[in-house]
Amino acid sequence: MMRTIFRLVSAVVVLLIAIPSPAHAHLTNTGLGPFYDGVAHLLLTLSDLLPIIALSLLAGLRGPRFGRVALFALPISCFGASLAGLFAASQWALPAASAAATIVLGALVAANTRVPLRVVAVLAILLGLLAGALNGIELVTAPASALAAIGVAAAPFVMVAILAGHVSSLRASWARIAVRVAGSWIAAVGLLMLGWAIRGT
Amino acid sequence: MKAVRNVFPCERARHLGTFVLLLFLACPAALFGHPRGGEALGFASGFQHPMSGLDHVLAMIAVGLWGAQLGSPAIWMLPVTFPMVMALGGMLGLMGLRLPGVEICIAVSAIVLGFAVLREARPKLWIAAIIVGFFAIFHGHAHGSELPPGADGLLYSVGFVIATGCLHATGIGIGVVHRWPIGRTSLRVAGAIVCLAGVAFLWRAIASGIA
Numbered sequence: 459m460m461r462t463i464f465r466l467v468s469a470v471v472v473l474l475i476a477i478p479s480p481a482h483a484h485l486t487n488t489g490l491g492p493f494y495d496g497v498a499h500l501l502l503t504l505s506d507l508l509p510i511i512a513l514s515l516l517a518g519l520r521g522p523r524f525g526r527v528a529l530f531a532l533p534i535s536c537f538g539a540s541l542a543g544l545f546a547a548s549q550w551a552l553p554a555a556s557a558a559a560t561i562v563l564g565a566l567v568a569a570n571t572r573v574p575l576r577v578v579a580v581l582a583i584l585l586g587l588l589a590g591a592l593n594g595i596e597l598v599t600a601p602a603s604a605l606a607a608i609g610v611a612a613a614p615f616v617m618v619a620i621l622a623g624h625v626s627s628l629r630a631s632w633a634r635i636a637v638r639v640a641g642s643w644i645a646a647v648g649l650l651m652l653g654w655a656i657r658g659t
Numbered sequence: 660m661k662a663v664r665n666v667f668p669c670e671r672a673r674h675l676g677t678f679v680l681l682l683f684l685a686c687p688a689a690l691f692g693h694p695r696g697g698e699a700l701g702f703a704s705g706f707q708h709p710m711s712g713l714d715h716v717l718a719m720i721a722v723g724l725w726g727a728q729l730g731s732p733a734i735w736m737l738p739v740t741f742p743m744v745m746a747l748g749g750m751l752g753l754m755g756l757r758l759p760g761v762e763i764c765i766a767v768s769a770i771v772l773g774f775a776v777l778r779e780a781r782p783k784l785w786i787a788a789i790i791v792g793f794f795a796i797f798h799g800h801a802h803g804s805e806l807p808p809g810a811d812g813l814l815y816s817v818g819f820v821i822a823t824g825c826l827h828a829t830g831i832g833i834g835v836v837h838r839w840p841i842g843r844t845s846l847r848v849a850g851a852i853v854c855l856a857g858v859a860f861l862w863r864a865i866a867s868g869i870a
Contacts, residue, residue: 504813568739635735642739643820646746650816653753653803 496540496609499593505556505651506589507617512563512644513585514618515637517578518625519567524575525622528582532618535586536593537611543594544607552592553655559585560648567641570634589614701811705818708802709826714765714860715798719823721772721853722791723830724846727837728779729787734834736784737791738827742820744792745799749816752803761797762864768794769857776850779843798823 500506510532517528563581566573573581593610628634709715719741726737751758758764771790774780782790802819833849836842 504817565743568743639735639739639824642743643824646742646820647813647816649743649746649750650753650803650820651813653750654812654816656750657753657755 492603492606493609493612496593496597496606496611497613498609499597499606500589500610500613503593505553505560506592508644508647508651509556509559509563509585510589510614510617511621512560512567512641513578513582514621515567515625515641515644516563516571516573517582517618518622518628519570519634519637520573520575520578520626522623522626524578525618525626527575527579528622529615529618531579531582532586533611533615535583536590536614537586537607539587539590540594540597540607540610541590541604543591544597544604552588554652555588556592557648557651557655559588560651561645562648564641564643564645564648568638568645570638586614701814702818705802705815705820706822708805708815708819709798709822712801713856714769715801716826717853717856718765718768718772718794718798719826720830720833721769721776721850723827723832724776724834724849724853725772725780725787725791725830726827727831727834728776728846729781729784733784733787734831736788738824738831740788740792741795741827742823744795745802745823746816746820748796748799749803749819750799751796752800752805753812755804758797758800761800762867763861764794764797765801766857766860766864768797769860770854771857773850773853773855773857777847777854778850779847 500510513528513532514525517524563585590607590610594607597606597610625634625637628637709719722737722741726734729737748758771794775787775790834846837846
């Protein structure tokens with residue numbers, strides 16, 4: 459009985475997350491060319507940025523090895539997906555998917571879950587695919603090129619390098635607790651993002 | 660001062676410098692009006708929302724104070740629990756789900772949390788987390804259903820989560836005095852004040868409900 463309910467709830471959640479909605483493209487024109495447009499587009503899209511921050515914190519809490527995996531897995535998948543997104547025929551967004559990623563990653567940081575290396579790698583690849591695709595699709599109307607896709611991938615590379623590197627060097631228990639508190643805040647914002655996505659505004 | 664004297668060796672030159680500086684400061688410039696857009700309005704109103712209601716402020720500071728009294732791990736566990744459950748309440752508010760007696764429960768939260776600080780109550784950690792989490796739903800619901808028109812929803816959410824965290828941190832910061840005997844007494848007095856304020860909020864909530 460419980461297993462049936464669990465499966466039903468999971469199916470509803472997956473359905474909600476997978477429902478696409480029209481994208482509200484917000485082109486970022488830095489005036490410095492497509493590379494920096496790509497960088498700025500991701501850095502200025504809070505819904506994409508928060509799960510990346512959460513993943514960086516998670517990898518940092520687990521240690522340098524995890525940080526190194528996230529450092530390359532996330533930008534590479536992000537680059538591939540943003541390239542694919544640039545050639546997308548129509549614009550769409552998955553606001554609930556971004557919210558779900560934010561909730562899951564934030565909660566993992568808050569709980570200081572001892573996730574295995576493979577799981578971190580899979581999470582980084584999935585997040586990279588999501589963030590890359592969403593950013594690539596939104597950049598499609600701009601004078602985009604592969605340089606924009608490189609910019610979209612460069613932003614998370616820098617984010618992970620700085621955040622995961624810094625967090626993995628933290629030794630004081632209060633500092634690691636502060637990271638976990640930040641994770642809980644990110645998860646909280648993710649829950650509200652999900653509320654906004656369901657509300658549809 | 661010596662450096663200033665070196666730059667302006669002559670008294671008259673120093674006066675002249677001061678005069679020019681004042682002239683610059685007093686110079687009026689054309690104002691480039693920039694009405695606050697959705698983003699600025701969203702973050703600012705989200706940040707101000709928990710601070711604008713005394714009932715929210717006192718309850719959240721009381722969470723921090725109680726955490727400080729309970730010590731580790733409650734000192735950080737309660738402030739971690741509160742925003743996450745509060746966001747759940749906010750999500751319900753955003754989705755338009757109505758909760759009965761939100762204002763009454765917010766007032767009761769101040770009473771219960773204030774009383775816990777007053778008595779320096781030491782329940783098991785999971786019980787404390789459930790108490791805090793239960794009331795967090797109502798605080799979150801109030802925030803989630805009161806988004807001002809035209810505000811950016813995501814930044815509003817970020818604003819009120821950060822503000823809530825800052826209020827908890829304030830409570831924890833005040834709670835540091837718990838290590839001294841006079842500090843412990845002061846915290847209990849603070850708990851009594853929060854509790855009494857909660858009674859006043861409850862009175863107001865019931866009165867406005869009847870009216």
